[in-house]
Amino acid sequence: MSHLAVLPIILPMFMGAILLLIARSNMNIKRLLSLFATLVQLPLALLLMAQSNETISVYAAGNWIAPFGIVLVVDRLTALMLVVTAVLAVATALYALRGDDGLGRNFHALFQFQLMGINGAFLTGDLFNLFVFFEILLIASYALLLHGAGSARVRAGLHYVLLNLFGSALFLIAVGTLYGLTGTLNMADMAVRVASLPAEQVPLVGAAGMLLLVVFGLKAALFPLYFWLPKAYSAASAPVAALFAIMTKVGLYSILRVYTLIFGSEAGDLAGMAEDWLWPAALITLALGAIGALAASSLGSLTAYLVVVSVGTLLAGIAMGSQEALVASLYYLIHSTWISGALFLLAGIIARLRGPRFGARLILGPQMANNLLLSGLFFFAAISVAGMPPLSGFIGKLMLLASAGTGVTAAWLYVTVLLGSLVTLVALSRAGSTLFWRQDGSVAVGEPLDLLRLLPVLLLLLGSPLLVVFAAPLLDYLQATVADLLDTTAYIDAVLSMQAYDPGDQP
Numbered sequence: 009m010s011h012l013a014v015l016p017i018i019l020p021m022f023m024g025a026i027l028l029l030i031a032r033s034n035m036n037i038k039r040l041l042s043l044f045a046t047l048v049q050l051p052l053a054l055l056l057m058a059q060s061n062e063t064i065s066v067y068a069a070g071n072w073i074a075p076f077g078i079v080l081v082v083d084r085l086t087a088l089m090l091v092v093t094a095v096l097a098v099a100t101a102l103y104a105l106r107g108d109d110g111l112g113r114n115f116h117a118l119f120q121f122q123l124m125g126i127n128g129a130f131l132t133g134d135l136f137n138l139f140v141f142f143e144i145l146l147i148a149s150y151a152l153l154l155h156g157a158g159s160a161r162v163r164a165g166l167h168y169v170l171l172n173l174f175g176s177a178l179f180l181i182a183v184g185t186l187y188g189l190t191g192t193l194n195m196a197d198m199a200v201r202v203a204s205l206p207a208e209q210v211p212l213v214g215a216a217g218m219l220l221l222v223v224f225g226l227k228a229a230l231f232p233l234y235f236w237l238p239k240a241y242s243a244a245s246a247p248v249a250a251l252f253a254i255m256t257k258v259g260l261y262s263i264l265r266v267y268t269l270i271f272g273s274e275a276g277d278l279a280g281m282a283e284d285w286l287w288p289a290a291l292i293t294l295a296l297g298a299i300g301a302l303a304a305s306s307l308g309s310l311t312a313y314l315v316v317v318s319v320g321t322l323l324a325g326i327a328m329g330s331q332e333a334l335v336a337s338l339y340y341l342i343h344s345t346w347i348s349g350a351l352f353l354l355a356g357i358i359a360r361l362r363g364p365r366f367g368a369r370l371i372l373g374p375q376m377a378n379n380l381l382l383s384g385l386f387f388f389a390a391i392s393v394a395g396m397p398p399l400s401g402f403i404g405k406l407m408l409l410a411s412a413g414t415g416v417t418a419a420w421l422y423v424t425v426l427l428g429s430l431v432t433l434v435a436l437s438r439a440g441s442t443l444f445w446r447q448d449g450s451v452a453v454g455e456p457l458d459l460l461r462l463l464p465v466l467l468l469l470l471g472s473p474l475l476v477v478f479a480a481p482l483l484d485y486l487q488a489t490v491a492d493l494l495d496t497t498a499y500i501d502a503v504l505s506m507q508a509y510d511p512g513d514q515p
Contacts, residue, residue, distance in 0.1 A: 012059070013067040013080045015052055016090055016127040019045055024120035031113050039105050042116035046101040049094040049123065057087035061485070064492075064502035066133070074133065074503045075197035081133040083499060084489035085338075089130040089261055092342050093254050095471065096349050097123055099464035103353050104247040106461050111245065112155045122148040122251065129258050133503055135186065136193045138262065139179050142227070146172050149255065152248045153240060168240040171233075175226040182219035189213050196503035199270045199496060202278060210277050217271055221263070221282050228259025229319050231293040238300060241312035246356025249308060250349040256319050257345055264326055264334075268493045269500075286327035287417075291424045294320025298431040302438075307355040307368040310439055311348060314393055317428060318344035324421060325408050332411035334490040335483065340404030342482075343475055347393045347401070350468035354385060357461050358443060363454035370439050375447045378457045383444035385465060390436040392472045395429045400475035405429065 023045040027038055059065060065082040072078065101119065109115040125145025132138050153165045187193055189209050190201040205213060222233070229237040237256070241249045267282045275281075297316030304310035318340070325337030358376070359368040366373035376382060388399075395401040405425060412418035475482065492498060 010065065011067070012052070012056060013065050013082045013131065014069070016049060016056075017080075017124055017131065019048060019052075020120040020124040020127070024117045024124065027117035027120060028114065031117070035110060038116045039109065042119060043101055043105065045120060046094075046097050046123070049127075050091075050098055053087065053090035053094040056082050057084075057091055057485075060084045060087040061488070064498060066502050066506045068506060073506050075192045075194035078137055079133040079194065079503060079506070080131040081196075081499070081503060082131065083502075084485065084492055085261070085265070086130050088338065088342075088485070088489060089257070090127060092257070092345050093123070093126055093130070096251065096254055096345060096468070099349060099353070099467045100247045100251045102464040102467075103250070103356070103461055106458055108245050108247050108356070114151070115155055118148045118151050118155070119251070121145075122152060124148075126254060126258060130261060133195055134193050135183050135195055135198065135266075139176070139183055142179065142258075143176060145255070145258070146176070149252065152251070153244050155245055155248060163239075163243075165240070165243075168236050171226065171236050175223045178219050179223040182216045182223065185212065185216040185219075189216070194503065195266070195269055196496075196500040199272070199274070199500060200504070202270055203274045203276055205276065205278075207277075214278050214281060217266075217278060217281055218285075220266060221285065224259045224262045224266070225289070226259070228256050228263065228323070229293075229316055230259075230323060231289050231296060231320075234293060234297070234316050234319070237316060238304075238309055238312040241315065241352075242306060242309040246308075246353050246359075249312070249355075250352040253315060253345050253348040253352065256315060257341060260319065260322055260326070260341070263323075264493065269496050272496055273494070274496065280329070283327055283329060286323055290320050290323035290327050291420060292320070293317075293323065294424050294428050298428040298435075301435040302431050304435065304439075305370055307358060307370065307439055307443065308352065310370070310435060311351040311355060314351070314432065315344075315348050317432060318348065320428075321405070321408065321425065324425070325411065328411065328417065328421075330411055331487070331490050331494065333408065334493065335486045336404060336407035336411050338486045338489060339400075339407060339475070339479075339483065343392070343400040343404050343472060346468045346471040347389055350465050351389050351393065353461070353465045353468070354382070354389065357457070357465070358382065359454075361454045361457060365453070368443075370442045372442065372446055374453075376444075376454070379444055381462075382457075383440065385462075385469065386440055386444065388469055388472075390433075390440060392469070394433045394436055396433070398476060400472045403476060403479060 060082055067080040069078040122145055125141045128141035150169050190198050192198050226233040241252055271278050271281050273279050297313050300313035301310050304313055322337045322341055325333040355368045361376040362373050392399040392401045395405040412421045
């Protein structure tokens with residue numbers, strides 16, 4: 009049994025613990041350790057992705073096999089999410105090293121625990137441990153949101169904490185109900201048992217499944233549970249907000265995993281139970297996110313609403329449920345995560361250059377140094393996130409629209425996505441003209457441009473053309489990923505047929 013699958017969890021866990029122990033040590037030492045642990049995540053995730061193309065890897069903690077033991081499962085979807093997270097984490101860590109991490113003593117420890125929770129949520133094959141990893145990443149995110157203090161962050165943090173505590177309570181109730189009715193917490197084993205439920209248990213299991221949908225919808229910022237996100241993300245420091253770009257994807261991943269595996273096509277009366285709810289919620293989320301972007305008062309708030317728009321777009325593909333729609337959604341997921349992260353980091357740079365009086369607020373201010381360079385980067389990010397050709401946002405939305413076919417579903421999707429893109433483009437155009445073209449004649453009193461802060465922004469923005477250049481092999485991988493999601497036989501067999509590791513088998 010290879011121990012590779014557990015490394016994305018234990019590496020940040022142990023590094024976070026070490027960083028807590030040396031919290032009063034020199035900041036450069038903490039930066040070096042944190043950056044090392046974060047950089048290692050990328051080749052590790054790529055290695056797991058390469059392995060997932062050949063087989064589904066199952067790791068039994070303590071050599072206790074499923075369904076009684078805790079298992080970690082690496083299939084194509086899990087490996088993809090680990091790679092997306094690792095790229096975003098590397099860029100965010102590089103940005104934070106330039107001084108944002110100095111606002112609090114434990115930034116790097118919290119950063120590692122956040123990665124531990126995110127990676128664990130993607131890797132776990134167990135519903136209760138999905139809850140555990142949710143709590144780990146949420147506790148770390150509470151502290152990261154307040155990193156640097158400030159009344160705006162405290163207010164946003166209180167709202168964020170209360171809503172997520174409510175969601176955690178619902179999650180625990182749902183998991184307890186499912187365990188009481190099915191006798192298992194392992195998702196593969198639960199899928200088998202849900203498919204053969206007695207008729208009298210179907211309503212209760214369905215109710216627990218709907219509770220999970222509420223919880224995952226809250227984490228993903230799905231309408232009507234998205235109101236916490238714009239304030240929380242816009243109040244956070246730039247690297248924290250950029251890392252949070254993957255947080256909604258944890259909720260989306262959970263919806264995709266649970267409602268294709270446990271409540272998928274083989275679930276009898278409960279098959280496809282979430283689809284009727286996801287479709288209208290996705291379109292409303294997209295529309296309200298676009299309206300919020302148009303009304304945003306700062307670049308950070310605008311980007312936060314663009315995250316909401318991306319949630320609606322992704323969930324529309326998940327709700328349609330076809331092979332083509334899910335491939336388009338996964339492609340768009342990669343694009344939206346990296347570009348949103350880049351925009352949050354760029355907003356932080358702009359706020360520093362304009363000075364504390366103006367920040368990244370969308371009001372007339374002084375002309376910034378390196379205005380041409382920054383406006384060029386913003387333009388590139390804007391056309392990508394708005395879905396303009398020839399960048400990855402355009403390809404993702406085009407594939408999603410093409411997957412809808414014809415009929416009422418296609419009509420609703422076309423109208424919502426295209427109007428949302430138009431409103432987003434208007435919002436970004438207004439932001440760009442306010443920040444870069446129109447000045448009030450005052451003198452900028454902000455910091456000089458730190459070119460090293462631009463490096464992670466460029467790294468994330470580079471992802472958009474790379475997604476276009478390497479679209480063919482990536483789409484092949486995504487096609488195989490979706491095929492595995494829709495046909496869960498291989499996943500269930502890999503988990504339930506695993507044998508305990510015997511050291512005596514090795515030569």
